[in-house]
Amino acid sequence: MDVYRNLIVPADQAPLARLIAATLDPVNCSDMFQTGLSPTGDEPATHYISSGGISERFAALVPFTVWAQDPDGQWVEISRDPGKPEKTHELCIQAGLDITLEAIEVMYASADVTAENPWAAMARMGLQLVRPPVPEPTTELHATDEVV
DSSP states (O other), X not given: XXXXXXXEEXXXXXXXXXXXXXXXXXXXXXXXXXXXXXXXXXXXXXXXXEEEEEEHXXXXXXXXXXXXEOTTSOEEEEEEEOOOHHHHHHHHHHTTOOOOHHHHHHHHHHXXXXXXXXXXXXXXXXXXXXXXXXXXXXXXXXXXXXXX
């Protein structure tokens, strides 16, 4: 059975997060962390996000945090499970990945994994979806263009 998770990682951790997710949960996680986020919505992305179902097995490995807002509207961490970096490392080695436990620990410590909807998590973290650049309009007319 799958469980819902919203996962956000810093941009420098996204390649490792993609590799681990695709290796340990290939059915659900082969295309994770493709959506860029930044504080302004402009490139470059400072974080990457994935939301949706992941296997219970994978969910048991990754960190998980529960947040709530206090009466003043400030976000308060209610609980945090740091995940199982040692078990993740063991499974990655068994799968043939050349990865260190330290790299997994750093990535897990920097990840924001919740059951929040993505918009709430992005708002809590002060992040927006990165908008693709808008091409400059051209005003050049070509001989085949009709003027109406």
